[in-house]
Amino acid sequence: MTLKTLAICIPLLPAAGAVLVGLIGLRGLRSRSHWLVIAGVGAALVAATMLFDRVRSHADDAQPTAQTITIYEWFNTGDTAGSWFDVEFLVDPLTCVMLLTVLSVSLLVVIYSVGYMRDHHGQPERGYERFFAFLGLFVFSMCTLVLAGNFLLLYLGWELVGLCSYLLIGFYYDKPAAAQAAKKAFLVNRIGDFGFGLGILLIYLRCGDLSYDHVFSAAGMQQLAGYETIVALLLFCGAVGKSAQLPLHVWLPDAMEGPTPVSALIHAATMVTAGVYMVARCSVIFAASPVAMWVVACIGAATALFAATIAVTQYDMKRILAYSTISQLGYMFLGLGVGAFDSAIFHLFTHAFFKACLFLGAGSVMHAMAGVIDIRRFGGLAKGMKVTAATFWIGGLALAGFPLLAGFWSKDEIVAAALHSQAPWLGWIALLTALMTAFYTFRMIFIAFHGPERLPNTVDRVHENGRWVTIPLIVLAVGAVGAGYLGFPPHQGGLHGFLEPVFRAAQPKLAVSASDAPHDGHLLLYVSAGISILGIWAAWYIYRRRPTVAGAAASGAASLHRMVYNKYFVDEAYDVGIVQPLRKLGRFCHGVDRFFINAILWVITAVPRAVGFGLRGMQQGSMQGYAMGMVVGVIAIVIWMLIRMAGGDAGELAAISQG
């Protein structure tokens, strides 16, 4: 198989599955709908593995590792002959890593959904086939986004995943909260996408082409010279929206209204990392602008800390994980901002596994608790749900950065890079965040899985979910342990070497290159391991040994707790600052429309109405009145013809009458 065939197969196989399920799912497949999507995603994963193999083997050859494959010519911009936008795929190590991450997590989530999207009697939920069709569509969109070889196709995939996110958050569309959350996600994303679109337009204006090949080349960067900062910041707008960074993070916690597999796949592992991917992909542009790098790092660090504090106070398992996701995405942006592109992608890769594992574990708990997800209402589930508890523990340890697990290696690299950047305090923020991460993760674990068994009223006894659910959990837990070793030893692992050609062009432009940072032995490793263990111990001490401490602390700093618990009132601030003024403006416009525009229309339409009123009297409804009209018409025609006869056409009529 050629590289081109492989590249085409990867997005199209899931799409084919989705379309088939969409077409015949409701009538023919119903509860067997998942097979087509599993097959499509699985085949795409195989194709992606083969693609990865090709690229890795090329890395040793003399051939370039990045190859642009033109699928077909899309449309002509009309400016000059030959300026076509193509549907083109860029295949390079970054693409391969993203594809493998997306497709492997997707496959596991799709398998998990088979067990999850059923009730306790094993009957599929309403909309079962719709769910799988959307999942397939999402995988197609995400693969398109990742494979895109120019900004236009990237934008297409970007919007497509946004659409899938909207559809899946609003999957339970008859639930008002879900419908609201879907709308919110879509609208907040639009704000970011607006900036993203502007950035792409600016690139087109400067370079005259949107192909990565051209834009990222030396010539392309030459054309962008002077505009790198504005372009990078506009592109980063899109990333802020899609990856739920401050100040556009508000949609992600609400997105948890969607089914849990969706939260795991789209709102934790894959789609929200599109922003990170995009910034990494545009590393050349970002690296050329110190200001943009600085903004990325600051927003990343701020978001990481901000979201972690909120996560400490929440009680909804999925929301804790959502804020944790925002926080971890902040880490990734921090890594990008300090120039450690490969470390950010490494963290993206490991995060996908352990966060998906945690989300699916939360979903397993939710399924067993008949939809209850508030950790105040249940506890001590570890005895009844051994597999879920074990995998949740592993995922939690990885998230907390416990030594030797996946999160430990990747997070540590970002912290190290931040500490060696021009602003070492970013690194301290990262360390503080790491402490809180460990704390809130294990706060959740200790409350939910340990201690005396407490259950919601609706649940009689705890039971483990079926194999459709547990096997993906186990696989993801293995990934949460092992994924980190692809990047071992730190900064020189296999993954870094593999990704190195992608960021080669960006490295010389950085003020402080991450790769030539001095390695201060293993000190940082020990420090972060200690922080992680400290956080876990604190959670154990507060929530297992002295359960009263937490309440006392919350009431001791009541106002602070209330502020954090209410997510710093960001939603309320937006409501007062943006939504209400806009609503008032809308009302004003409505009033203008009603009283001004309608008045104009009324005046205009008054003319025909008045004429009609005047002429109405002519319609007597009497047959003879109409006949009279006819007769008058006939007389008029006769007289007109006679006048013509008397005038110029006399000869003609004379000719007729003479025969």
Place this chain on the structure above:
Amino acid sequence: MEAFWVYVTYVASAAGALAIYLAMPPSARSRSRAALGLGAVALGAMLVVLHQLAGESGEHITFGLLSFLAIGAAARVITHSRPVYSALYFVMVVLSTSGMAVLAGAEFLAAALVIVYAGAILVTYVFVIMLAQQPGSTDPLASSMKYDAMAREPGAAVLAGFVLVATIAGVIVGREWPDGVASEVAAVGNTLAIGDVLLHRFAVSVELAGVLLMVAMIGAIAIARKRIPRADEGDESPPPGEIGRRAKPF
């Protein structure tokens, strides 16, 4: 012809129009007498004009008589306040015109007129008039509804009719009429000749006319057979027009 006769024609038309106006129901004795006088003047003037038009041909006395009958009867058709009499006067119109057709050498058409009109159509009319009598009235000839006794806007209608007739008649009278062309009728007889024309030149039209007759027959039966609930005068719901009239545009 000279312009003089055109003016005579105009005057005759005006006199006839006035006569018709006066003769329209409701009729009073004085009005009908005036109408009679004016009508006589108009018809006399017309006969004179006709005499001028006829030139040297010999049959114009018969033709004048027939015209007198036809126009007088037609005037009575439209002015008589009893429908039955109108129908009977219409028989007179048909007979007169068929006489004119004989004079013009159209014997077949003359016969067809008498048979179809006087024999068939008029019978239908009289039959419908009988059918549509007010219940309780025993003598159909005497019955006269109030809407028969009252003409509708006779002034405007007569004026329109006068303008129409005066215009056309003025043209007819004012124009030089060449002698007619002798047709080939005489050689074979009118009926044979017209049959030849109909079945050779207008064969398709004849068939179509047949189809039309049959369609009309079916249609008439379908319309008349339908059982229609007779709406009582009292509790009649207002027709849609009533609602529309009340609607204000502003």
Place this chain on the structure above:
Amino acid sequence: MVNGAGMSLVGAVLFGLGVVGFLTRRNLIVMFLSTEVMFQGVLVNLIAMGMRWGDLQGQAFGVFVLVIAAVEAGLGLAIVVMLFRRRGTLDAERWNTLRG
């Protein structure tokens, strides 16, 4: 009688009388009779024109006019009967539903 002028004149007068009758009379049956008078005028005119041109087409068209008159009388009277059965009157003024 070799030229059609006189007959043409009579036809015109008959047609005009029919028009006046149709416009003034309120009885539906008499209105139909007036249209028959108009038909007579047209018929006379057709005969006159055929005479004027020495052609039998005028008379042939007269036959068609006869057919149309018969058709019109049949259908029209059927409608009149229906209207009469619905309203119990022959007054044309009662049928003004289209009044604006």
